[in-house]
Amino acid sequence: MFIPGFKIDDHNDKLLKAHQRKLKMVSEEIRNAENIIEKLMQFQVAIPSWALGTGGTRFGRFSGKGEPGTLEEKIEDIGLLHALNRSSGAISLHIPWDIPRNTQSIKALAAQLGIRFDAVNSNTFQDQKDQSWSYKFGSLHHVDKKVRQQAIEHNLEVIEYGKALGSNAITVWLSDGSSFPGQLNFRKAFQNTLESFEEIYRRLPSDWKMFIEYKAFEPNFYSMTVGDWGQSLLYASKLGEKAYTLVDLGHHLPNANIEQIVSLLLMEGKLGGFHFNDSKYGDDDLTVGSINPYQLFLIFYELVEGMDERNMNHATDLGWMIDASHNVKDPLEDLLQSVEAIKIAYAQALLVDKEKLKAAQQENDVVMAQEVLQNAFRTDTRPLLTEARLRAHAAIDPLLLFRELKVRDELIRQRGSVKIATGL
Amino acid sequence: MFIPGFKIDDHNDKLLKAHQRKLKMVSEEIRNAENIIEKLMQFQVAIPSWALGTGGTRFGRFSGKGEPGTLEEKIEDIGLLHALNRSSGAISLHIPWDIPRNTQSIKALAAQLGIRFDAVNSNTFQDQKDQSWSYKFGSLHHVDKKVRQQAIEHNLEVIEYGKALGSNAITVWLSDGSSFPGQLNFRKAFQNTLESFEEIYRRLPSDWKMFIEYKAFEPNFYSMTVGDWGQSLLYASKLGEKAYTLVDLGHHLPNANIEQIVSLLLMEGKLGGFHFNDSKYGDDDLTVGSINPYQLFLIFYELVEGMDERNMNHATDLGWMIDASHNVKDPLEDLLQSVEAIKIAYAQALLVDKEKLKAAQQENDVVMAQEVLQNAFRTDTRPLLTEARLRAHAAIDPLLLFRELKVRDELIRQRGSVKIATGL
Amino acid sequence: MFIPGFKIDDHNDKLLKAHQRKLKMVSEEIRNAENIIEKLMQFQVAIPSWALGTGGTRFGRFSGKGEPGTLEEKIEDIGLLHALNRSSGAISLHIPWDIPRNTQSIKALAAQLGIRFDAVNSNTFQDQKDQSWSYKFGSLHHVDKKVRQQAIEHNLEVIEYGKALGSNAITVWLSDGSSFPGQLNFRKAFQNTLESFEEIYRRLPSDWKMFIEYKAFEPNFYSMTVGDWGQSLLYASKLGEKAYTLVDLGHHLPNANIEQIVSLLLMEGKLGGFHFNDSKYGDDDLTVGSINPYQLFLIFYELVEGMDERNMNHATDLGWMIDASHNVKDPLEDLLQSVEAIKIAYAQALLVDKEKLKAAQQENDVVMAQEVLQNAFRTDTRPLLTEARLRAHAAIDPLLLFRELKVRDELIRQRGSVKIATGL
């Protein structure tokens, strides 16, 4: 299914007047509206190929209907999102759930929809049919060299797929860890993992980045071999300049100050990418901004401030990706909400009066520092996002148009009710 | 120090035009602006008498200057707040830190400043000079009847002070608990506490309420004898219809869903009052809305929705109080920020399209339910608060005026630098 | 596979001498060895029918081999455990994973192995094939009466199965909740659930108990409709005297004091049953005692102390059950470790010098209270467990004998490698 431009035009025509009124209002109140709108237009968030179907928990999955069954259908879904918001112009592939069998046609399809290939993701947290060795007790950290070698080769294969598609980064998330005291020798697990990383790193194309994602717990429940930013940074530092830490918002212990981690990783030149989601308890993988949008804003402020300090390009110098699980919402609607929340936080961060904040910090004027941040956060930046969409020929209200066009019904008509997307 | 009306008028005159522009904008976008403004005008938040000085931790306290040294000065401070925002028209007294020695003059002073006496607070978590028995091992739950009796009598005395001032509720927060396994027999501690409560309850004036505050930990670090809402509700149910649970936002285990607790307590008719603050780790007692303003909004939505369901008066049927500690901010500025945050959340909650939300819930349209809530939250309600203040002859920008008038400098001039307020 | 008595005798003969030496040692040091041994012999822990296969997480499951594929095989597995430790003489059935198709033969098989039928468990957290309505948005709390009715009928059906087998309790664990703010009206969810419970309760046989299990989060990640002991107790109190709270060790917020909850529920006469496991982060469902055995002991002390106070029979007046997930261990070995850990904690609890503890509590001698508890905990009670097993004709070292007899190899030979047990 494709959304023809005129349908977007029709939708926008109806809502234009109200939008213009709101935009005028907010533009009068803020200094840099035009600059923010431009930055918003450039900012794209990659959609993971595994997030287009309904997710679940160990207790079950309640599948939705009309889900994509093939990589082509997944790209088509992202094309729908991108047509609606012009902010989802990238896909992050998961191998082996979504192996691109026919590279040329896949690339052509993506190009046609304006979608590029973001970081590719390896998977050594599940066993695949016909695999020689099991990852039950880990992969890159495994006590047995054979298993490590198999996992290394899988990562190298993933890089090959990525190269063929034009990706230039690999994200390695390891579920390696232990569920019981005594199961692992922590040092040996670290050293085995480092050795494995080194082999992969050695074969990384010179213009690629390697993102090392950390996670505090789950699916292992006692230790994780890449468990926090400190460990990830240790690996990345030992590996070299192409290795970076990737931060997933849900991968921390309770109450962690993620904004500070982001700031310090940028200081060290070692922040590589970002997985957006939200959570209340653990790696809940909820819609971005649905639980604590203020924290999201604070993180974005550190991103913007820290990237500016290093003259980094907001849109291109970090990998931006959603990593969520849609258990009770329509996946496409959920993703529309998530992208919106990300861009609202980004706009709010751009709105912060940095000079005033800096001055307040320099004087330990804590009250004013809070005022500056909250003034940006409390400002309703949505008209700026709308304007950015409008200029990019996206929909004024993507979610509304998604529903008006009955996109899901059409997808069900085309694909049927029972198809189940690969993924979690 | 008193702020003369003309200074407020001058301040407002300067900011009026900008305010009117913003008010017009937001009023056009929302349905019930006038209704919200009226409700905001009625909504008052009590200021605790112990929160007017700089707070601290066990590691130390960095006192500020010009702090109030007497109850009269504390009331004067609240008078300043109330003059600035017309939303702080109540004081919550802590006994014995702030014993009203001369009831008549205290009442007259408060009346003159438009301040009424909210719930009075007892203190059996510290030993006072000349006290017969120590509360080192608890008070109302103590194994020794003598100690319990002393604590009961203290509570009865606090009620007497409250009666004299026109208060009609007592808040009992017990630090009683244990720091080590084995220290307590939990059942006996509960039963002793219940017995003690019963004695106090028996002597409670017929038109009074008794608020039983719970707390998960600190200052005891193994168990608390009124440790969660379940325990508080058990006590309140066993006591009778004048006994209620009081919720303090910082008194929960990590990740607790406070909104749900609020909703269920309202359902049971047992929510009595509320202590506002914010926190990231424990009972951090930070400025309201400084860490997770969305959660604050969600809590307020449950309050509004649940109170409406029972035909309760928002302004008068629950006890609203701040309970925070100002360690690095000027206490008065901190309180201005807190009251503002509370009223923003209240306004946002009033803005929720309840019918649309109910419909979404009825259809399990989770996406739309989130849209409805976030639409209210993302709306910039600050002009409504300003308008409410304006109509009540308060300042358009209380914090700005506080600084313009150099209130703290004046207080230092009057009171000196070194005075230290009683309290934590 | 059945373990003949002579194999156990052979095993015991070899280890007898060493055991007797240890038993003599410990018996000389403690007062009530004989009494503890007798109590240990009576104490049985029910094995859940779903815990005999390898468990997993949403990220995957690494199946083991030789797993039971039918209810008969599951009972056979429990028979093996029971033959080895004579402490696993009960099964807790999960419907519909383990529907007893032929009640008579199932009962006969169980009786032959010395296994009785403990509480039956309903499942409305997953959709079953051919089910009319989905539980995606809950079951007993659902906004739609039709769905609630279906879930009620399922529970009634489960009771019927239980009656046929001689069970006399039903455990209701609801995954009902919400994953996003706004999704639910908490009060209505509570009231719908209560109504549904009432219908089930009305049809509960007069000699049955209904256990209402609570859980803080997962699979819903914002709220749970039976989320904590306070909520469970509210339901159970409103329902009547046959309704009880069931505590699962992994179902709490971080740092919760579970021992206190247990004590208070016993005080209220409302503790019904117990699900044992251990965890570090959330509902990790790890082997009992593998993470915090001291907490397990403290809980057991409260159980013993609180039950004694009410003259309850330790062995029969509460439902004792394991509820764990075996992701990286052989399920049968894991269960042997769990039962051992439970009984060690029970023995330690029985070892506590209650009079001395009571005296220390009465004097606020916190140091001595800790000494009394830790003295019991630090005592090596394993010889008492061994002796209890020996007297009951179980193995001195169940795990060792399990390995010596190559039980798993034999099960693989009989059942094959690929069978996957139903369950999580």
Place this chain on the structure above:
Amino acid sequence: MFIPGFKIDDHNDKLLKAHQRKLKMVSEEIRNAENIIEKLMQFQVAIPSWALGTGGTRFGRFSGKGEPGTLEEKIEDIGLLHALNRSSGAISLHIPWDIPRNTQSIKALAAQLGIRFDAVNSNTFQDQKDQSWSYKFGSLHHVDKKVRQQAIEHNLEVIEYGKALGSNAITVWLSDGSSFPGQLNFRKAFQNTLESFEEIYRRLPSDWKMFIEYKAFEPNFYSMTVGDWGQSLLYASKLGEKAYTLVDLGHHLPNANIEQIVSLLLMEGKLGGFHFNDSKYGDDDLTVGSINPYQLFLIFYELVEGMDERNMNHATDLGWMIDASHNVKDPLEDLLQSVEAIKIAYAQALLVDKEKLKAAQQENDVVMAQEVLQNAFRTDTRPLLTEARLRAHAAIDPLLLFRELKVRDELIRQRGSVKIATGL
């Protein structure tokens, strides 16, 4: 007060027979009893000078009686502990709470009691009288160079005190951080801190170590500038080989796997010292081993295993110190319990069958790995500790003798009831 040797002899004579019986029993069951006893004799735990008085919380302090009022009296108290257990032969001084005015006599006193001077501790988390600049907004991280310089000089002064006494390490715990979003620029705070550390490090004697302690939160409640092991390691790595990380058990986010952190820091050669205590919620500073003794054992196992791997001397190559707060127990009794708990865990760790564990790990035999660890943990090692004490002429039961000798009564007689020790 001094405990004469004959009183210890008398005490031991009475208990000797029972001890010998228990020792014989346990020695028969374990392989390396003699080796463990020797190691236990060498292992000394430093007592912090601030932990000899009753501690408190921000809610108050309930002082005990007979507390030491001078440094001499504190050393005397540690002398009492050391006489009783011969395991407390070191003091860790806190400056400025315990400035050694007369170095010679202090050293002589300590030498006479067999006490050496462990790491000295600086304090820039409180303001001292006559201090030029306040640490309200931090010290080594402060935005103002003047304040940083003052804090640097304080640290240098502390080193001088340490040199005079024969100490060879300084522990720097910074409370620097922020309580509100926006208060700090995290990068600048880090860089200011690093610069300050560098100035101190430059002046560190060549045979000294600098311990950088981290803490997740409190007294700052939003961010800490040395907040976790990752940050501490970053500082220590940038500083050089004399800089190390110091781990305090209570300074982590909920559920952190401290054992893994210890292992990785040892791997990096950057673990410098250890602060023992226990906690349930935050930095509760409870008696070591009172909440989760199994975790303590697991940490000790990593310490022993990791130190052995690097051929480190258990007794001398890391700084071992208690850092607890005694709010409801007699401080000296509390310290006796803490030292005992530490040494039990150490003995259990030494008892682990490392070869068997290594083999289990190599085969992913998770069940056996747990058995090996728990077998050591469940063994009652107390007779080994007793024997180590006996051989060192300490008391068989230090706590019992402390009470029999009525040490506290005697101290009260000498010092009076009302003296309050400096410290938290």
